[in-house]
Amino acid sequence: MTVQAAAPDTNYGTTASGSSFYAAMRILPREQRDAMFQIYSFCRQVDDIADSDGPRPERLSALQQWREDIDALYRGNPPPRLRDYVASVKKFGLQREDFLAIIDGMEMDVPQEIRAPDLATLDLYCDRVASAVGRLSVRVFGLPSDDGILLAHHLGRALQLTNILRDIDEDASLGRLYLPREELEKNGITSTDPLRVATEKALPKVCAALVERARSHFVEADKIMARHPRRLVRAPRIMSKYYHAILQLLIARGFAAPRAPVRVGKFARLAIVLRYAFI
Template sequence: MDPREYCHNKATPPGSSLYYSLLFLPEAQRHTVTALYAYQKEIVGIVAECSDVGVAQTKLQWWQEEITRLFAGCPRHPVTQTLATPIKTYDLPQQSFLQVIGGAASDLEQSTYPSFQALTTYCYQIAGVISLMAAEIYGYQDSETRTYAENLGIALQLTHILRNVRQDADRGRIYLPQEELTRFQVSSEAIFTSYANSQGMTALLAQQAGQTRHYFRSALANLGKHDRQTQYAGLTQIALGLNILNTMEEDGYPVLQRRTSLTPLRKLWIAWRTSRRARRGLVPQC
């Protein structure tokens, strides 16, 4: 299989949110950003799919060595082969790729997070650095756009966590902060068994959704008008993420019963509308 095709199959299958977020990008940018997210999925997937911690650590070590090979000019994996030229073209830092591995490694060491601050640190490592590298590929003039990208990545990962509470619990993991579970009187055991107190759980999820919106707002506040046209793929990610949050809220946050999703047609409409608005310097409403 062609390395680019491998990356697209991994990160942007037709109908996925990322597929529509990148749909209107120039071809070269689309291939490169797709490879970045394919890399993210490879690393995060190790934690999600490996029940044996030792095996997972071995795989992460292999990827750490593969990043060394990538920057030495001799990558072996389809994802890193796709990134071999772009890391030079866009001057992408080796440390950013290693931070993703570091985030996954820390995730192996714990099945819960004590505080929201600890959770956002993890989100930055796993997703914030990916959004930062994507922003480099899209191009920007204002230095504040880096802050936009960092907050965007954190917001997207927080949205992902909210959508996947049930799926994560099924594999023994709870990403909702322990201090928040205590505050809203929701036990870990109740989440694992899907018997969380309805009132407390709904209040907890609403609070987490509010914090996620804060990061989306912070992202938008740091994106100047000069860079809105080039960063429209990220703006599409924001629009899709906000629609997910809105749908969750309208449905009463049923995350222990099902995963909230949007139809492909709705995603296409959001992507088309957001890209058109971004070209006029407009951003999604948060």
């Protein structure tokens, strides 16, 4: 994915327009919106590297180049692809460590595919690929530091666990299995072969444990957002409600094979945006 430096609102908006992220960010004032689309673009580019079918050494090298580019940005000598990030980094105090954590998270899938990580590794993965994005985002939204970091912790994990539950079959086709080893073993699943695990009769019990984890994080995120003015939490609340709707659809469908894909309908998405952005 190529991101041009000029006209960031148009370019980043186009990049994100197919995502649930887009509607939540379009309601922000321009400077915040541009910063969020920059964060999104960065995440998409490093994610595309991790998910590509290129040789692993080349992917590792490409991610290392991103680390070096982030370091150069914070030394005051940004490469061309990061020049338009300078204003956002300064205005919102975006932290170098969070950008690097995202790269580290994406890299966890590169040396070898993740398969049945233990709970501590799964939580680290969620922190890097989701909550680190949240830590950048809450600075843009203007939330106080302590509650902002706490919101990033809970909402990031809620969204990522929902993604994992939604994408079991897609991930299995890529040789990946993000369901935690402890829950698999507790329910008598000893294989770590993603395609085999995806057909196990005990899989719904494994997923039920992750559903409860995701639900608890959604609850904690809602408590934090309730403490702050509506204008500060409109965007994260839209994301929360959208992903909670996905989780509810997954629960209603169930996790036994075969699993039909779930999707929040257009009118349901519009209702979420209207309710939490404007009403």
